[in-house]
Amino acid sequence: MYSITPIMAFQDNYIWALCQPDNDFCIVVDPGDAKPVQAFLQLHNKQLTAILVTHHHHDHTGGIATLRQDWPNVRVIGPSAEQDKISGLTELVQHNDTVIIENMQLNFSVIRVPGHTLGHIAFYSAPILFCGDTLFSAGCGRLFEGTPKQMLNSLNTLAALPDETQIYCTHEYTLANLAFAAYAEPDNITATNYRQTCEELRHKQLPTLPSSMAIEKKINPFLRCENKKLQQQWQANSALDLFSKIRAAKDTF
């Protein structure tokens, strides 16, 4: 039994908080800002036991220092490959490591997902996936540091997780991504219908997340690069060629 709550930060960031009903402890993921996390913990009377960090960007790490002042024993777990760029980490992890949160009886496996940044990691505890800025609903992160090949490999790794995987990415970009998806693959009826569902959610100011891997495989053009028809439409001769083309097109969409 657990609940995962989006704590809103900045314009469109979600800091995910994982809590359990009969447990005083709480985990947060990518706290770019301490204030809304402090308010959440106070409101729900929870103790912060661990912070999971997916990558070094400030909108995912900016709250760490303050939260460590509030909770001197908090574990701050992040990518060893980005340790020079993230201050306040207390535990460094890499691909295939297991993070054990004993006081919540939770285990996360660490998955390397380079592309958006080179040391980017995801945390997976079936069916929960915290994937930072790698896989978004109907989209994927920009390639600030990695190559298209690295990002496509990372997305393929995530897509190999079970269909019921719940995708907790860190931005509410879904509607903008679905607008691009409609341009990239106009005859994708599932994506068209899903866009309507998400528009209704946003109209009620509800998050479109989590998404599921089953949905993403149907609507996310960046997970559909093996699709021959889509390759033809974009005059691409391989999955990587298609991925590179649509990633570049999205950058200027």
Ligand SMILES: [Zn+2]
């Ligand atoms: Zn980022």
